[in-house]
Amino acid sequence: MTRFPAFTSSRPDPGGRGREFGTHWGAAVRANHDGYLRLFEACGAGPGKVRELAERALAATAAWAPALAEEIGGIAAGCGLEPWQVAAVNARTEILAALRAGGEGECSTAVVLGAGRSPRTVQTWDWHDHLRDAPLLWAFETDGGRRVRTFTEAGVLAKIGVNGAGLGVHFNILRHRSDHADVGVPVHLVARRILGEAATLEEATRIARSARTSASTVVTVVTLEGVRALEICPAGVGVVEAGANGIGGVLLHTNHFLDPGLARGEDLGTERPGTYARLRHLEERADGLADPDLTARAGAMTCHAPVAPVCAHPDPELPFDQRWETLAVISLDVAAGAMRVHRGRLCQVAGTTWQTF
Structure with a gap:
């Protein structure tokens, strides 16, 4: 691999x-x-x-x-x-x-908390298969002395990552009816500023709320103290805490809004309702997603159901702009300030395919 x-x-x-x-x-x-x-x-x-x-x-x-x-x-x-x-x-x-483009990729994120240990996290990163060579891992130190490690795309300042203050972020695309063409602060740069400046959930929330955005994303912020999903869109920033799905100490997210107010403006789920089925799949696998072994967590997440595959395989019959693939699987270790990354599809994960960064 x-x-x-x-x-x-x-x-x-x-x-x-x-x-x-x-x-x-x-x-x-x-x-x-x-x-x-x-x-x-x-x-x-x-x-x-x-x-x-x-x-x-x-x-x-x-x-x-x-x-x-x-x-x-x-x-x-x-x-x-x-x-x-x-x-x-x-x-x-x-x-x-x-451009109101449809068919965005379908990422899935799971974070499970536990007393006295670092949260157990895993997410898929799905995107267009013609961009499969874009990702890389980047480590740097800010001029304020904060160490950052990020999984990102070449030229993009950050995406998924972890910093030296014990904070990390997962990243899933959303779409809301309030999204518009008067382009604001890119959501990837909101994630970058959180990684570069925040050490707590509250600091991350303040940074997200300070940006005028024009598109939607959920940044799931993970610390040793807890986890919080920040659902960012032009209509506001929704905060979703662990247990929102009725499972204590667990925060799961796919590609639709969970905040009740913002969910009324849901746009991506109306086009691709498989996001709801993927969330149900994660809920059903919550015990496996808490496994201390990361490879076992990836196995618990894996699903190839036609309606809602958590592991995406590109359909060669579709135009390139409508194809996407699971290009990476990422887990954060906020206690160590490190990530473990698998390059490729979820169903290809094995104990030997993880890259520690």
Whole structure:
């Protein structure tokens, strides 16, 4: 089984860190940008429209977190792209929301708490199979001295990850009727700022609520003290605590809103109701998802049911923009400030396929 490439930055300053990353991973960033341009075009947006939306995202980022905009600019300088082009991959969720693109990938997340131990977590990361070579693992230290490790895509400042303060984030896409084309702060950058600055659930919640967003996502924040799902959308940020599914000490999430108020504006679940069946599958496997062995947890999560596969296999008969695949399985160890990552589908997990980062 192949492993994801990994990189450790030596520069703590945002611009320098970005330039170093862009110089080292320039080919990967450019390939990821080209892959997204292809996807955006299939969804109805040519380069001119993408540039317009990406520049809005960059302006919103600069107003909300100037250091993150500086880091995007550094990556662009290092790899020979324009800042808007790197902003486009960071804002890919926002651009797809603006285009009202359907068929987003189907990630599933499970977190099980236990007294006196680190939470047991696992999630699938499903996305378009033509972008399967985009992910990588990135370790860096912020200029404030916070250590961060993230599973992300080339050029994207963060996605799923853990920091040295004992906090981690899982990441699932959502879609809400309030999503709109006046592009705001990218949700991936909300996750990055949480990883870079937060040490508690409350700090993470404040950061999420401070951003003006235009697209939806759930960031599940995990600490030694507990877990909280932050359902982010333009209509607000919903907070879902462990036990919301009626199972004590357990927080499960797929791709629909659980907050009762925000659920009234659910958009993705109306198109892809399999998300509800996947959540029921996780609920039925809650005991297995608490197993101390990560490979056993992945096995408990695995499901190939036609209506709601937790392990996604691409259908070669579909157009590329409607195909997705489980490209990674990730678990966070917030106590150790580390992740374990499997490259490939959930049904391919074995004890020897985990990569510790």
